Amino acid sequence: MSGDLPTRLPAQPWTQTAAGVALLAALDAGDGTTRLVGGAVRDALLGLPCNDIDLATRLTPDAVMRRVKAAGLKAVPTGIAHGTVTVVREGLVAEVTTLRRDVQGFGRHAQIAFTDDWHEDAARRDFTINALYAGLPGGELHDHTGGLADLAARRVRFIGDPLQRIAEDHLRILRFFRFSARFAAVIDADGLSACTVRANDLMALSRERIAMELRLLLALADPLPILTVMLAAGIFRPVLPELSAARLPVLATTIAAEAAAGVAAAWERRLAALLPAGDVRMAADVAARLKLSNPQRARVTAAVQPPASAVPQASAYSDGAEAVVDRLLIAGDAAAAQPLIGWQRPRLPASGKDIIARGVAPGPEVAKRLGVFERAWVAAGFPNDADAIAAMLDAAANQ
Structure with a gap:
C-alpha cells in the first residue's frame, strides 16, 4: 500500500446496479443527505476489496424505512432503536444508519440521539481511519477527524x-x-x-x-x-x-509451514500453536472460556494432542486428516502435511462376515479379530489388493 491516496473515492460498482441506483436515489445521496462511511471508504482508498456497505444518513430511521420500501427495496429494521436499517435487493446488502450523538453513557451502551451533524457522528466513532465519509456516486471525501492524513501515514x-x-x-x-x-x-x-x-x-x-x-x-x-x-x-x-510469548516462535513456524504447504491460515490452528503442546486440558479450558462452537473446540484440542501414530496417514485414519495436518504444520513439517490436505479416510475393505467366513464363531471374538485386521491393514498403508487383504484376514482370523 502506497502513502498516496486518491483524492476521490474510486468508483463503486454497486452504485451502478439497478438496486444501488434506486437506493441512492431513495436516500437523496446526490445532495449529500446520505454518504458511504467507515471501512468501505477506508478500504476503497487503499485499493482493497470492500465487503461491507455502510451508509450514514441525516434521514430518520422511519424515513429510511418508508423511502426504501417506496423504492421497491426490502427494508429490515435490524437495529432500528439505534438507527440502523438493513436494505436488501438483488445481491445488494447495505446497512443504513442515521447520524448519532451520545447523550448519556458511551459507545455501544450509550443513550443516543439522532442528529444531522456529520461532525457529531464522526466524533463518536473509534479510529480516525474509520470515520471517513464519501458522497455517492461522485466520491467526494469528507474528513472530520484527520483520518485521511492518518491513513496516508499508515x-x-x-x-x-x-x-x-x-x-x-x-x-x-x-x-x-x-x-x-x-x-x-x-x-x-x-x-x-x-x-x-x-x-x-x-x-x-x-x-x-x-x-x-x-x-x-x-x-x-x-x-x-x-x-x-x-x-x-x-x-x-x-x-x-495461557497465551505466552514463549510460544511465538512456534506460531512463526506454523505460519511459515502454512505458506510452504499452500494452505489457508486457520485461526484455530494458530490458537493451538500459542498453547503448550500436549496440554489438552488447558486447550479445552481456553476453548470453553472463549465459548467456541463444538467443532472449533474439537479442532483446537485435537491440534495440541500428540499423534496417534508416527505415520501421518495412520494417524489421520485414527484422528482425522484435519487434526494431523494442524499438528504437522505447527511442528513445521509442511512436506508431511501436504499429502494429507484433502485426504479422505479410506473405507475398511472387510467386515465381520469376512472373519466369520474364516471359521470364527459369531460373538465378541469377531470384533476383536476384525480389529486385528484393521490395525494390520492401516500399518500396511491401506492396500486395496484383494490377495493382500485376504492374507491379512486369514492372519487375523487364525491369530
Missing part, C-alpha cells in the same frame, strides 16, 4: 482521548491492535499506552466478543508482529493468561 489513531474511547467500549482495545496489524506502519504510542493501562477492562467483556476479535486477528496474513507487542504489553493477561 497510522491507527483513536479519535479524541484514547482512554475515554476505551472506557466507552472495552472491545476497542482488541480492535486497536487488529486494525494496527492490518493498516499501521508503526503502532501509535498513545494508543498502545492507553490499551496497556486499560487491559484489565477486557475482563468486563463477554468471552464471545473477545473470541470474535481473536479469530479475526489470528486469521490475518501475519499476526505475529502485533501479537508480539500485545504479549509484551500484557494485553491478554487478564483474560487469556
Whole structure:
C-alpha cells in the first residue's frame, strides 16, 4: 500500500446496479443527505476489496424505512432503536444508519440521539481511519477527524482521548491492535499506552466478543508482529493468561509451514500453536472460556494432542486428516502435511462376515479379530489388493 491516496473515492460498482441506483436515489445521496462511511471508504482508498456497505444518513430511521420500501427495496429494521436499517435487493446488502450523538453513557451502551451533524457522528466513532465519509456516486471525501492524513501515514489513531474511547467500549482495545496489524506502519504510542493501562477492562467483556476479535486477528496474513507487542504489553493477561510469548516462535513456524504447504491460515490452528503442546486440558479450558462452537473446540484440542501414530496417514485414519495436518504444520513439517490436505479416510475393505467366513464363531471374538485386521491393514498403508487383504484376514482370523 502506497502513502498516496486518491483524492476521490474510486468508483463503486454497486452504485451502478439497478438496486444501488434506486437506493441512492431513495436516500437523496446526490445532495449529500446520505454518504458511504467507515471501512468501505477506508478500504476503497487503499485499493482493497470492500465487503461491507455502510451508509450514514441525516434521514430518520422511519424515513429510511418508508423511502426504501417506496423504492421497491426490502427494508429490515435490524437495529432500528439505534438507527440502523438493513436494505436488501438483488445481491445488494447495505446497512443504513442515521447520524448519532451520545447523550448519556458511551459507545455501544450509550443513550443516543439522532442528529444531522456529520461532525457529531464522526466524533463518536473509534479510529480516525474509520470515520471517513464519501458522497455517492461522485466520491467526494469528507474528513472530520484527520483520518485521511492518518491513513496516508499508515497510522491507527483513536479519535479524541484514547482512554475515554476505551472506557466507552472495552472491545476497542482488541480492535486497536487488529486494525494496527492490518493498516499501521508503526503502532501509535498513545494508543498502545492507553490499551496497556486499560487491559484489565477486557475482563468486563463477554468471552464471545473477545473470541470474535481473536479469530479475526489470528486469521490475518501475519499476526505475529502485533501479537508480539500485545504479549509484551500484557494485553491478554487478564483474560487469556495461557497465551505466552514463549510460544511465538512456534506460531512463526506454523505460519511459515502454512505458506510452504499452500494452505489457508486457520485461526484455530494458530490458537493451538500459542498453547503448550500436549496440554489438552488447558486447550479445552481456553476453548470453553472463549465459548467456541463444538467443532472449533474439537479442532483446537485435537491440534495440541500428540499423534496417534508416527505415520501421518495412520494417524489421520485414527484422528482425522484435519487434526494431523494442524499438528504437522505447527511442528513445521509442511512436506508431511501436504499429502494429507484433502485426504479422505479410506473405507475398511472387510467386515465381520469376512472373519466369520474364516471359521470364527459369531460373538465378541469377531470384533476383536476384525480389529486385528484393521490395525494390520492401516500399518500396511491401506492396500486395496484383494490377495493382500485376504492374507491379512486369514492372519487375523487364525491369530
